[in-house]
Amino acid sequence: MTADDAANLLIAVMASEQVRDSAKTVHEFGSLITRGDKLLTDVSSKLARRHTFREGLSGVISLLASDGLKHGGNLSVDVKIEVRDPASSIVMSNDLGEPILSYAPMTPVKDLRSAGDLYITKRVTQLTIFTIAELLKSEARSDANPSLR
Known part of the structure; x- marks a missing residue:
């Protein structure tokens, strides 16, 4: 499994209401395209200023899996998906502040005010993201050393 595969699977699980969708x-x-928010230096060096949510999520997972981002200490990661609009964000914070990557559609979404004000937000934290990164690390180690299988 790659970081791209993990990002796609996480998006499907978080945002799909039905498996067939x-x-x-x-x-x-x-x-969804980034709104050009501020980034952690480690992340911004790997991503284009304008990138998709899939690229951002995959990039964060990949950096964590390769130890490009140290996830010890005070680093936290929060991934949110707003199912109704659609919109999403990746919030990463450490001792230096809270960089936020937020994403929105390229074209404006139709006016949803007449549909009411019920919003459904789905969220995973560093517990999920770090676990995925550890799984990818473990898989990479076993690929490099077949005797570990």
């Missing part, structure tokens, strides 16, 4: 949902949410 997963491919469409991954495309819809994965293609």
Whole structure:
């Protein structure tokens, strides 16, 4: 499994209301574009200023899996998906502040005010993201050393 695979799976699980909608949902949410927010230096060196939610999520997972971002100490990661709008964000914080990557559609979404004000936000924290990164690290080690299988 790659970081891209993990990002796609996480988007499908978080944003799809029904399994049959997963491919469409991954495309819809994965293609949300960053609003050009501030980034941690480690992340910004790996991502284009304008990138998709899928690229951002995959980049964060990949950096954690390769120890490009140290996830000891005070680093926290919070991934949120707003199912209704659609919108998403990746909030990363450490001792230096709280960089936020927020994502929105390229074209404005139709006016949803007449649909009411119920919002559904799904969220995972560093517990999930760090666990995924550790799984990818473990898989990479076993690929490099077949005797570990």
